[in-house]
Amino acid sequence: MAYPYQIKSLEEYQQNYQQSVMDPEGFWANVADHFYWRRKWDKVLEWNFKDPDVKWFTGGKLNITENCLDRHLGTLGNTPAIIWEPNDPEERHRVITYRDLYNKVCQFANVLKNNGVKKGDRVCIYMGMIPELAIAVLACARIGAIHSVVFGGFSAQSIADRIQDAQASLVITCDGAFRGNKDIPLKSVIDDALIGCPSVKKVIVCTRTRTPVSMIKGRDLWWEDEIKQVETMGNPPCAAEEMDAEDMLFILYTSGSTGKPKGVVHTCAGYMVYANYTFVNTFQYQPGEVYFCTADVGWITGHSYIIYGPLSAGATTLMFEGVPTYPDAGRLWSIVDKYRVNILYTAPTAIRSLMGYGLGPVNHKDLSSLKKLGSVGEPINEEAWHWFKDHIGKGRCPIVDTWWQTETGGIMITPIAGITKEKPGYATLPLPGIQPILVDENGKEVKGNNVNGNLCIKFPWPGMLRTTYGDHERCRTTYFATYENLYFTGDGCLRDEDGYYRITGRVDDVLNVSGHRIGTAEVENAINMHAGVVESAVVGYPHDIKGQGIYAYVITERQVHDPELTKKDILQTVSRIIGPIAKPDKIQFVSGLPKTRSGKIMRRILRKIAEGELDNLGDTSTLLDPVVVEEIKRGKL
Numbered sequence: 001m002a003y004p005y006q007i008k009s010l011e012e013y014q015q016n017y018q019q020s021v022m023d024p025e026g027f028w029a030n031v032a033d034h035f036y037w038r039r040k041w042d043k044v045l046e047w048n049f050k051d052p053d054v055k056w057f058t059g060g061k062l063n064i065t066e067n068c069l070d071r072h073l074g075t076l077g078n079t080p081a082i083i084w085e086p087n088d089p090e091e092r093h094r095v096i097t098y099r100d101l102y103n104k105v106c107q108f109a110n111v112l113k114n115n116g117v118k119k120g121d122r123v124c125i126y127m128g129m130i131p132e133l134a135i136a137v138l139a140c141a142r143i144g145a146i147h148s149v150v151f152g153g154f155s156a157q158s159i160a161d162r163i164q165d166a167q168a169s170l171v172i173t174c175d176g177a178f179r180g181n182k183d184i185p186l187k188s189v190i191d192d193a194l195i196g197c198p199s200v201k202k203v204i205v206c207t208r209t210r211t212p213v214s215m216i217k218g219r220d221l222w223w224e225d226e227i228k229q230v231e232t233m234g235n236p237p238c239a240a241e242e243m244d245a246e247d248m249l250f251i252l253y254t255s256g257s258t259g260k261p262k263g264v265v266h267t268c269a270g271y272m273v274y275a276n277y278t279f280v281n282t283f284q285y286q287p288g289e290v291y292f293c294t295a296d297v298g299w300i301t302g303h304s305y306i307i308y309g310p311l312s313a314g315a316t317t318l319m320f321e322g323v324p325t326y327p328d329a330g331r332l333w334s335i336v337d338k339y340r341v342n343i344l345y346t347a348p349t350a351i352r353s354l355m356g357y358g359l360g361p362v363n364h365k366d367l368s369s370l371k372k373l374g375s376v377g378e379p380i381n382e383e384a385w386h387w388f389k390d391h392i393g394k395g396r397c398p399i400v401d402t403w404w405q406t407e408t409g410g411i412m413i414t415p416i417a418g419i420t421k422e423k424p425g426y427a428t429l430p431l432p433g434i435q436p437i438l439v440d441e442n443g444k445e446v447k448g449n450n451v452n453g454n455l456c457i458k459f460p461w462p463g464m465l466r467t468t469y470g471d472h473e474r475c476r477t478t479y480f481a482t483y484e485n486l487y488f489t490g491d492g493c494l495r496d497e498d499g500y501y502r503i504t505g506r507v508d509d510v511l512n513v514s515g516h517r518i519g520t521a522e523v524e525n526a527i528n529m530h531a532g533v534v535e536s537a538v539v540g541y542p543h544d545i546k547g548q549g550i551y552a553y554v555i556t557e558r559q560v561h562d563p564e565l566t567k568k569d570i571l572q573t574v575s576r577i578i579g580p581i582a583k584p585d586k587i588q589f590v591s592g593l594p595k596t597r598s599g600k601i602m603r604r605i606l607r608k609i610a611e612g613e614l615d616n617l618g619d620t621s622t623l624l625d626p627v628v629v630e631e632i633k634r635g636k637l
């Protein structure tokens with residue numbers, strides 16, 4: 001069998017789960033045995049959640065790219081590793097076999113070396129969804145450089161923040177990126193970002209859109225020219241750097257409830273084992289299947305389930321450059337039809353938006369190749385779940401509603417395709433190795449079934465974050481200090497009569513807009529930077545397509561004369577500071593915000609008003625000035 005650790009039945013799931021709790025080290029050692037190690041580990045796990053200090057497979061030596069590439073060459077050399085579908089359906093697609101990918105990764109790894117990149121250096125990657133993005137990521141991993149991929153929708157300011165935090169020495173980008181009918185000028189955004197980033201010595205630019213770009217002498221280099229240099233050197237092989245199990249593999253920035261985004265750190269061995277294990281099991285991947293995840297590599301889903309999970313399993317992963325609605329709302333179904341896709345992994349927000357176009361775009365598409373469907377990123381409402389099940393899966397494909405986070409590295413709570421009995425809206429059961437626990441506000445365990453609580457995890461798993469880059473204390477306070485000896489997810493959760501888990505959404509000040517994670521404090525800081533703004537408060541409200549929309553209450557210095565123009569100005573500011581994904585959907589100008597006597601904004605009240613629950617504001621007795629609330633209610637949008 002291709003994957004000896006692949007669960008085959010519900011019984012086997014239960015046995016594996018039991019074993020993973022009774023003997024976690026033995027359980028994970030059995031899985032890890034099926035990877036290629038330069039040197040096996042001395043100890044499977046050392047941990048405490050107090051510092052926190054978590055180490056998996058200590059003493060082990062490996063390189064993740066040898067597991068994603070080299071070890072497949074003998075058996076899968078001619079098998080497609082990446083199938084790439086361009087934004088424009090008229091453009092030729094690309095098929096990259098495992099051998100091609102290996103060669104290209106080695107070649108570009110040599111480019112990085114020629115440009116002085118060494119093990120441990122940080123490399124920022126800001127590219128569109130083209131195969132060169134996967135090649136860049138793997139080339140970094142090959143030489144032990146730590147990649148920090150930044151999603152193409154973030155602004156120059158956001159990129160600069162991330163580059164400075166990581167002290168990246170090199171940036172890999174493209175001239176531009178095609179997304180739907182847009183052409184995003186990536187290099188020009190990078191040029192703006194780099195004004196404040198003296199750590200960056202080189203920028204490698206891959207050609208995609210042929211958008212004119214400025215190339216700075218001594219700093220900026222064309223990807224294609226650099227590849228030619230390696231070719232003139234006779235394409236020397238690029239030996240993989242031997243990495244320690246706990247060496248950093250990558251940093252990925254994500255939003256929290258306070259301050260700037262933090263750099264979540266994942267390390268080599270544990271992340272590899274976990275991304276692979278969860279991919280193979282959740283989707284029940286079978287050799288030869290075509291697997292399509294619609295996420296962007298700029299997010300954790302793309303890292304774990306477009307690149308590392310599938311490639312380490314020798315799977316065929318389909319990478320799509322465009323958006324589900326271009327050139328029409330049938331694009332995803334055309335792709336499924338064109339490549340005979342077997343597994344489709346997407347987000348509720350995409351499903352909801354496509355539902356809105358009716359069945360026209362689905363009809364006449366041959367979706368008979370589909371065997372398994374997946375959902376990720378936000379709670380999936382029952383209507384979307386059923387539409388996905390009935391009209392895409394034609395009633396015969398299991399849906400896996402996978403709950404996890406940037407910090408968890410891989411899927412945590414999910415049905416196993418075709419094995420776990422599913423229930424719409426429920427992520428169902430934890431994968432082996434995952435020990436969820438619900439607690440009340442005081443950290444007391446909420447036991448039994450039919451209960452609600454804050455979702456925590458009480459035992460380490462290999463894919464978990466190890467630190468937040470450059471600030472371990474922030475990692476401790478954010479995730480490990482709320483409840484003693486527990487990892488706190490920030491999510492609320494209920495456990496039903498069957499012991500199934502249903503994620504109810506964030507319990508902190510983090511929004512989930514179209515599956516994108518955004519901190520309310522971040523949006524407020526951006527709004528507050530706009531001239532004339534005194535203070536603002538941002539909350540989420542239910543949005544039919546995006547899941548959550550952003551509602552901003554804004555106090556200005558002077559009365560606003562042209563509210564529509566001022567709103568547009570504020571949106572422009574937010575776009576510039578964070579990126580278009582953080583633009584509020586609604587802005588209401590107010591003269592004050594509801595505060596407690598100690599000066600804390602009462603967000604609960606603002607949330608209720610944004611949700612339209614004007615008559616149900618709850619306890620308002622601690623309000624400093626109740627008149628403010630009446631005014632806000634009158635002006636509700």
Ligand code: PRX
Pocket residue numbers: 254300301375376377378379380401402403404405406407427489490491503504505506512515516517
């Ligand atoms: O609130 C949960 C929600 O997304 C958050 C994690 O966001 P991020 O780190 O960007 O990772 C998204 C992709 C893994 C979680 O704290 N979330 C994720 N998956 C689900 C979900 N909420 C409900 N159901 C899910 N399946």
